[in-house]
Amino acid sequence: MIPSPLQSLSWPWRITWVYLTFFLFIPMVALLLRALTLSPAEIWRIATDPVALSTYNVTFLTALAAGAINGVAGLITAWVLVRYEFPGKRFLDAVIDLPFALPTAVAGLTLSTIYSNNGWIGGLLAPYGIKVSFTRLGVLVAMIFISLPFVVRTVQPVLQEMEAEAEEAAWSLGASPWQTFWRVLLPPLMPAILTGVALGFSRAVGEYGSVVIIAGNIPFKDLIAPVLIIQRLEQFDYAGATVVGSVLLLISLLALLLINFLQSQGRRYL
């Protein structure tokens, strides 16, 4: 990566690299070097400790479930916002971004109140024995909340570009609405949907603020990996925090690679 002499001299170029080095590269290297001071056997022992394993289970499976739910819901939402006219449409479109604008502490606070046993929605579910706040279901609700906008916002522009002609052609050739959906609409939308799901998943995996407030944070039940890192730090268990943090970092980087791959797939369709 050798920039031309002119670029290497320009001030924007220099400031960019100094800033990145100081605020991004050095901290990342600090984490990786700290992890490397441990022996491989030790890393493996800490990374696969039963509590750590249970937090991966809760974090990744719940984030995956949130991603899948938002994949379907986001597709329907994007469809409704692009293809239909109805009163209040602009308002709904603007409200979709609320999870990006609302601090996660506020989200966790209000969701935990509403979905608690005597809350507005939790109170309706309690008679059926469904508890949301302070359970893994609460973690799911928080994760769905914070990853809600991604699929809507990745699918919306693709849907806008798509011509209604292909659907009309399928209709007039006698395809059922169901066939039209599966064979004509879904394939070109798939890369956008998967990109949105992957973005939402990666956001949900790293989420701390809203989950820590709505969950009970009990190991083997609803403790997520980011909360475990903080608990380990509070016990001055730096090795434990470092290893779990590195596992999370690794998964984030893999998710990023997947997202980049999906986006390059999406470009081929357009």
Add this chain to the structure above:
Amino acid sequence: MTDVLPPSRGLTPTAARPRVNWVKWGLISLVVAYLALLLLVPALNVVVQALKGGWASLGTVFTSRFFLNALRLTLIATLITVPLNTVFGLCAALAIANKTFPGRTLLISIIDLPFSISPVVAGLMLVLLYGNNGWFGPLLQAGEIKIIFALPGIVMATIFVTMPFIAREVLPALEESGTEQEEAAATLGATSWQTFWRVTLPSIKWSLLYGLILCNARAMGEFGAVAVVSGNITGKTQTLPLFIEEAHAQYDNPAAYGAALLLGCLAVVTLVLKYLLERNTHVRRTYH
């Protein structure tokens, strides 16, 4: 019905319309219900809970010492973070836009990296670097400089998580406006500084504003990264989101919801500004 007129189904209005409308309104209701359960009802709840005790109780919360300290710290951290990230974002966008060099795509991905890293992991990195047990710990202790459990740590954590916002909004705008005007200004004898202020900045101002709004909202609301580095010392290193968490943990609902109402208003202002910018300008929404 189908065995009478199979191919012309879409052309017979009487047969097709009621069916399509049913699907349309069914889907709209589904979406409204989904968004109500997850977004609208929770947002409404913040207002209702905050005003439950009346304006007087809200006033008590807003004038309490710990609340004011948390608000002050949040504002200070934001006021340091946002300008620094603006300078970085503009520099990064100027360095990358309309240029080709090896590793360009990689550099863009690197700038986006903080969005993929869990804020808690970002905070952990800073603790491992500047904490008492960290790489620079002994050095900082010798110089009696406190970064972790103090304002510099909070600022660095906030900078980390909000780093990409400005760059990713300004970069596409710069690419779209091209380099012709800058070249013209340069031929007419403008210095690069003049060109930036008089030509480049006006052409990207809306995208810059858009990035600023998003960066500001995230900086004021950041929780995970700050929670790791701040130590959460009430009245000293507690930001507003941490204040909310602690008030909630101590069952002090009026305080938690008072602070939540304030941050909720910030979210509403953010959404309104965002909406106006998207409607009145050609700012693109970029989500990666």
